[in-house]
Amino acid sequence: MRLGSGTFAACCVVIEVLGVALFLRGFFPTPVRSSARTEHQAEPPAPEPSAGASSNWTKLPPPLFRKVVIMLIDGLRDDFVFGSKGVKFMPYTTYLVEKGASHSFVAEAKLPTVTMPRIKALMTGSLPGFIDVVRNLNSPALLEDNVITQAKAAGKRIIFYGDETWVKLFPRHFVEYDGTTSFFVSDYTEVDDNVTRHLDKVLKRGDWDVLILHYLGLDHIGHVSGPSSPLIGHKLREMDSILMKIHTSLLSEERETLVPNLLVLCGDHGMSETGGHGASSVEELNTALILISSAFERKPGDIRRPKHVQQTDLAATLAIGLGLPIPGNSVGSLLFPTVEGRPVREQLRFLHLNAVQLSKLLQENVPSYTKEPGFEQFKMSERLHGNWIRLYLEENNSEVLFNLGAKVRRQYLDALRTLSLSLSRQVAQYDIYSMLVGTVMVLEVLALLLLSIPQALSSEAELEVPLWSPVFSLLFYLMFLVLSALHVIVCTSTESSCYFCGLSWLTAGGVMALISALLCAVGSALAKMFADGKFLSKNPAHPKARWSELDVLILLGTTGHVLSLGASSFIEEEHQTWYFLINTLCLALCHEIYRNCFLRDDCEPQQCSHVEEGFVSPAPALQDRSIRCNMLEPHRVSKGPTSLDTLRGYEKWMVLASPWVILTCCRLLRSLNQTGVQWAHRPDLGHWLTSSDHKAELSVLAALSLILIFALVQRRCSLTSKVAMALGLLGVYCYRAAIGNVLFPWQRDSKDISKGVIEARFVHVFVLGILFTGTKDLLKSQVIAADFTIKTVGLWEIYSGLVLLAALLFRPHNLPVLVFSLFIQTIMTKFIWKPLRHDAAEITIMHYWFGQAFFYFQGNSNSIATVDVSAGFVGLDTYMEVPAMFLTAFATFAGPVLWASHLVSFLSSETSGSALGHACFCYALICSFPVSAYIILVTSLRYHLFIWSVFSPKLLYEGMHILITAAICAFFTAMDQTNTKS
């Protein structure tokens, strides 16, 4: 089947989107969540089950402890306390663990072993997924049900000292706090002194219920010098003395009040042998967890081994200890030893509460929950529990009651363990199988694209896609069978849940068929290339094209950018890469222009003299060279005469100046929005303009920008769309004035601020109108097929409609970005691309680079926080998901989209024939290259320390980018089709 290269590329990108989506689904498993939000305070706690007789105990049980102190030591690995280091450096803690009134556990953390998600896990009992971060965009606060929020709601007074992350997660929760930043890794004394200095004062006071201390020093030492460093010993000794101080103070207080207090010593994650964390080695996963309270009496000789438990169990335990409802999303089970000292009725009540909460969570997340063994166990133990209550209320104090109680307890503990296990299996694992399938799809498509470069970029821009032969080939069926068998084996053997296995068999089979078909296509393309290569090598006459500096730069830049994605700093500062690349591109263009301008006059005679002097010169090799030179030159020479030489004086000067003008524009834009991480705090023009003191300047700038936009866009529009554009831009200003961003000159006082819905809708109407006119023109050009200009005008109108929409959605201080984008496009078109006659591939890649740079000029970055969510509410009364998402996506990716649509309109107006197909192919290739490389990088870096903070947001951006690329390629193909038909 013959396909145009544009169509082929569009198909490839669509398949790639599917692959990326599958990969993302595997990479970000959806977490287990209860549908009830935090505000469900009205829901009463589950009453005590009772068979027949009515129990009067429906309220939550009272708190077990008066005060709770949580001492969290960052990176406290289990062997720092229970191992030889603990014995050596933490004598007091060791004494407590071995002989004191305490229970010690080895708490296993889940991935990623990084502080923030671990704090969430400790306090909510759930297993946080990255997708949460995306869901509550822009809000670092923890919105889930958690112990801290519950405690605050119950009127407990909470004090916090330590890592700043807590303050961000729980804003307005603490009556008193002092956050220390964990930024200075090389500082390990100051961070802890900042916490300890408050301790003496706070311990003397009695006006708090919960005290949380988060010590960072140990983790910092680990990062700097590893777990075997002598510094660790000092730090552990310091921690031990602090623990002793807190414990003695709590004990002395207990003597007065006679109510037990609880002291929790725990770590958030462990520490690998090299001192880092984030991955899944045993050392990183196992943390120490010690609960100390005088309520946990023990007789001498009672040796308690640290049991292995889950980190999430702490939340449920704390909730019960403080007399709070268990957080709704908690997947942990109560640490039973903590309630062992209580009467049997209370014990059973606590277990029941926990089991009810877990089974509710199971009901909401697993459709076939009745078949789960944990649920059955729970139902049975609940029934037994009812019987026990009846006996108890009948005041039957016999042996039977005791035995039954013990049996119920055992049943409950089993049920809890099973429930907790089946819930935590749902999440916290990378779904490697889905990721693999997605990656394979993406890579195959990339290979196909790469292999078809020579064919697709040939002059006819068509390629033979072996679509039918693989379907009937033996290889295809073999592959299909093998893959299906593999699928069955993998899906039946894995323990953790897997998205791809959850799909229906038909869909999975379809995907497998697609993968094997792609594989066959790649194979046949390879075979064909080898055959061609042999043919070519027999044909020495085939000239080997030499690459110009620009091509080398483009190739190196693309490769360099892709490679840079492996480093977290380069991802954070990706805008620097793009600014650097487009600057270099401009200089390369400058070089090319100057060479063409100044050396053309000399070059020609020189070349002739080369040939003439060939006999004089001592080297025959020169002849060879000049011949080659001549062979190369034709395409330049043939371009030459029409290009720079014909330009008049003024235009020639403009051509010479244009790269410098563009460079200056880029420099100005760069100072408009500082993005990234390292330099984001620097003062920039954007902040200066948006501050309320400079409203007048902002208004002038916005008005000027809108006028300039009109001036730059209108020249190629039809009359109706010119008028619509003018009115629309006026509407944009009115909208900004209505929501109070800018001022009208006649109104000095700021009047009441509205949402500006009417103004925004007014602009929306014009946007739709212009887009409609453009589409109509395109259709007309297809029907009439005579007038080429109609099509050009139509494309330009669509482009200008998008510009108007962008002008509406951009914040007013970003309007200059739009102006400069239009300005640079105009200059490039007029003075660079037309005179220098670059080919379609080069122009496409330049457009792509500029599009990427403008993505960052807008103020975007690779972190989720810079997405301007307010763009989604322009012109909408209430939150509507689909339009809001569309508007936000467009506003975020406006730079690349506008440059791509400019590319379409430029190519279809300036060139003819295969240019659009080439451009589409190049665009697809250059967009899919980083995505595919990044997917592999992220898979290999999935245990990196920054996987959540740096790599995952970038992955989401890449996914969105490839989706938008697919849309752009579809648009390209549509234009290409109309082109070929006309």
Next chain:
Amino acid sequence: MDPALFRSSLSVWPSFLLVSAPVLFDYASQRVPRCSHSPWIASQENTMKDTDIKRLLYTHLLCIFSIILSIFIPSFFLENFSILETHLTWLCICSVFVTAVNLLLYLVVKPNASSKRSSLSYKVTRFLKCCIYFLMSCFFFHVIFVLYGAPLIELVLETFLFAVILSTFTTVPCLCLLGPNIKAWLRVFSRNGVTSIWENSLQITTISSFIGTWLGAFPIPLDWERPWQMAIERKYKMCRSLYVCTRHGASHCPQVWPISCTLGATFGYVAGLVISPLWIYWNRKQLTYKNH
């Protein structure tokens, strides 16, 4: 090596050409490998080239030596001198050293040997012109660095010294070899424009200095604790990056801006100096230059 010998060999060159021209034409038209046909001429030419290449190598080694000296000599006279911590001083010294060595070599070796007139006024104007060109190139580079994103108002001295050192590596050799003659520059830096080994090596060193500078910008976004990037003084162990420094108002943090780029430029220059004789030696069979 004796410069007189070099000059005499140069004067031999045109006459040699005249003698050999008919023979060469003969070869060219017959397209026969030269060496097999007439070993005498070939060996003669090869020795010419070999002496030239040797000379080139020595001058380049001298340049490299001057850079190494600029690292070690100042530490005898200045206290606390080190490349990273007193970077700007080093930049000045290095630039002076390299310029001096280039001028010296120019005066001693005179590779182009094309001074037709030698009146004093001509020499003075030429020298002044060279100075102006040098200054202009410094400003030009400064503008380019600002366009690449160097701060416009702050750190002007740092950026300018960076421009000076890059000019030293690129413009000064050009001025020495080609003189203040833009046309010649353009010729040398266009494809197939070189006319001698010296110009060829000039091309290579200049381009490799530029590439080195360009690559030198890459470590800037990285936030490792590396001395070439941060120039951390040990006592300020808390300064992890510029970000921290400014955020916490610690103005005492050392300035890092041009370090990686200047080091990149220096490495590029040195690499160019090493590579160009080797490359020319390697390709001496293929390289032929049009004589003026």
